[in-house]
Amino acid sequence: MAKLKAPIERPLSPHLQIYRLTLTMLMSIAHRATGILLYFGTILLAMWLISVATGPAYFAFVNDLFSTYLGRLLLLGYTWALLHHMLGGIRHLIWDTGVGFERKTVEILAWTTLIGSIVLTIGVWLMGYWVRGGLS
Amino acid sequence: MTMRTPLGQVRGLGSTRAGTSHFWWQRLTAVANIPLTLFIVFSIVFHIGTDHAKMAAYLGSPIVTIALFLFIVSSVFHMGLGMNTIIEDYIQHEGLKILAKMASTFFCIVIGFSSLFAVLKLSFGG
Numbered sequence: 001m002a003k004l005k006a007p008i009e010r011p012l013s014p015h016l017q018i019y020r021l022t023l024t025m026l027m028s029i030a031h032r033a034t035g036i037l038l039y040f041g042t043i044l045l046a047m048w049l050i051s052v053a054t055g056p057a058y059f060a061f062v063n064d065l066f067s068t069y070l071g072r073l074l075l076l077g078y079t080w081a082l083l084h085h086m087l088g089g090i091r092h093l094i095w096d097t098g099v100g101f102e103r104k105t106v107e108i109l110a111w112t113t114l115i116g117s118i119v120l121t122i123g124v125w126l127m128g129y130w131v132r133g134g135l136s
Numbered sequence: 137m138t139m140r141t142p143l144g145q146v147r148g149l150g151s152t153r154a155g156t157s158h159f160w161w162q163r164l165t166a167v168a169n170i171p172l173t174l175f176i177v178f179s180i181v182f183h184i185g186t187d188h189a190k191m192a193a194y195l196g197s198p199i200v201t202i203a204l205f206l207f208i209v210s211s212v213f214h215m216g217l218g219m220n221t222i223i224e225d226y227i228q229h230e231g232l233k234i235l236a237k238m239a240s241t242f243f244c245i246v247i248g249f250s251s252l253f254a255v256l257k258l259s260f261g262g
Contacts, residue, residue, distance in 0.1 A: 032222065035215070035218050035222075036219075036222065038211075038215065039215045039218070039219055042211070042212070042215065042247045042251075043247065045251065046247050046250050046251045046254070049195070049204075049250075049251050049254040049255060050250060050251075050254045052188070052191055052192050052195055052254065052258060053192075053253075053254035053255075053257045053258050055188070056188040056189075059188045059191070060188070079177070082173060082177070086169070086170060086173055089166050089169070089170070090170065092166075093163065093166065093167065096163065124177060124178075124181055127181050127182075128181045128184050131181060131182055131183075131184050131185065132184045132185045133185070
């Protein structure tokens with residue numbers, strides 16, 4: 001039987017330690033990082049939905065948990081990750097059509113994603129506090 | 137002279153022809169997630185502080201249940217695909233890679249089905 005050939009030593013592409021940090025690179029990393037956050041963040045959503053389905057006592061318990069400082073911090077992070085990943089995703093969908101690769105456009109898209117996600121997060125939370133009836 | 141078939145010789149050396157499918161489902165669920173996410177975010181935000189009975193009635197109303205149902209299916213599928221890519225990128229050991237992908241798939245299925253069950257229970261008035 002013929003000997004199995006060893007896998008070809010393919011050249012490795014330069015990575016994080018080699019390239020100078022750029023905004024677009026940071027946004028690429030942020031897209032993946034927010035994706036991972038959202039993946040585990042679904043635990044919060046599932047927990048909340050199950051609490052509503054279970055009954056008033058468990059619903060109150062989960063609501064209290066989410067109302068603590070840590071709970072709110074997690075939800076704030078989840079909101080930002082969600083909106084950032086959504087805007088970043090739209091950026092990718094634009095690229096999928098084959099446009100928007102010019103250096104200037106790429107920079108504009110990156111800044112729009114970053115600033116947009118922060119503005120939208122603040123907006124959503126202000127709206128939430130407004131619905132709740134004040135900062136409590 | 138080799139006993140190995142031509143197919144056996146090339147197996148595992150290149151494309152499994154599943155790349156386009158992964159890409160397509162990733163993008164399809166991504167597009168679906170945009171309106172669904174906005175709907176879910178705003179419907180939750182506008183019901184902050186609502187008591188249990190009203191919240192249960194709201195989440196169980198047909199339109200909201202349908203939106204939540206679609207959101208859960210689309211986003212769980214999307215995140216499963218995404219996590220598979222991340223696992224393939226960072227875990228080189230073949231056994232560990234398969235275990236991690238299995239664990240990820242189980243996680244997605246558990247999260248997905250428990251969320252769907254909760255929503256359907258509210259909707260069917262359990």
